Amino acid sequence: xxxxxxxxxxxxxxxxxxxxxxxxxxxxxxxxxxxxxxxxxxxxxxxxxxxxxxxxxxxxxxxxxxxxxxxxxxxxxxxxxxxxxxxxxxxxxxxxxxxxxxxxxxxxxxxxxxxxxxxxxxx
Amino acid sequence: xxxxxxxxxxxxxxxxxxxxxxxxxxxxxxxxxxxxxxxxxxxxxxxxxxxxxxxxxxxxxxxxxxxxxxxxxxxxxxxxxxxxxxxxxxxxxxxxxxxxxxxxxxxx
Numbered sequence: 166x167x168x169x170x171x172x173x174x175x176x177x178x179x180x181x182x183x184x185x186x187x188x189x190x191x192x193x194x195x196x197x198x199x200x201x202x203x204x205x206x207x208x209x210x211x212x213x214x215x216x217x218x219x220x221x222x223x224x225x226x227x228x229x230x231x232x233x234x235x236x237x238x239x240x241x242x243x244x245x246x247x248x249x250x251x252x253x254x255x256x257x258x259x260x261x262x263x264x265x266x267x268x269x270x271x272x273x274x275x276x277x278x279x280x281x282x283x284x285x286x287x288x
Numbered sequence: 289x290x291x292x293x294x295x296x297x298x299x300x301x302x303x304x305x306x307x308x309x310x311x312x313x314x315x316x317x318x319x320x321x322x323x324x325x326x327x328x329x330x331x332x333x334x335x336x337x338x339x340x341x342x343x344x345x346x347x348x349x350x351x352x353x354x355x356x357x358x359x360x361x362x363x364x365x366x367x368x369x370x371x372x373x374x375x376x377x378x379x380x381x382x383x384x385x386x387x388x389x390x391x392x393x394x395x396x
Contacts, residue, residue, distance in 0.1 A: 200383040211390040217383035225383045273379020278331035
């Protein structure tokens with residue numbers, strides 16, 4: 166069963182860059198039927214889509230993050246990554262990676278999630 | 289960009305009650321809507337896709353309906369394990385996605 170695992174610092178200082186990696190195991194990131202997605206959830210709040218990436222490197226970002234987000238993919242390592250620049254306390258959240266179906270009856274549906282990692286922005 | 293307005297933001301109900309959560313899209317999304325259930329500390333779980341198709345293994349007391357801009361998730365005969373937060377998600381612009389704000393279902 167394919168699994169996703171987030172890794173990266175749990176504490177980031179204000180104005181610095183948040184960097185996270187999602188590692189895909191027991192499966193290939195080079196799927197033509199899926200996108201790879203980052204989602205975040207501030208403590209006690211709702212889900213927010215950050216961005217999606219295809220294994221070819223095509224990216225799609227949420228306009229609400231106003232150009233602070235960059236996603237990349239490394240197919241040789243079976244990983245995709247997230248960078249959020251100029252972070253503030255409002256970027257404190259649980260960050261999760263997930264797999265999104267891009268075909269068939271499950272079009273647009275999340276079928277696999279990582280366990281999530283809490284990133285706190287604080288000095 | 290598509291906006292999803294979900295209501296209510298929270299509700300209190302008793303075991304055995306029938307509960308309905310609504311989600312309205314800012315433009316027509318035909319049937320490109322999913323519903324998820326999330327419990328504390330857990331990843332969201334898919335309940336309904338394509339507005340009204342029940343995911344395998346989800347109890348039949350859950351049902352989804354609607355098309356265009358107005359959708360609903362109904363839980364009939366609410367069970368103790370159903371107390372959770374529910375989210376709608378537009379899949380119309382996949383891979384660009386939008387979630388509703390969430391509805392917390394609490395025990396009365």
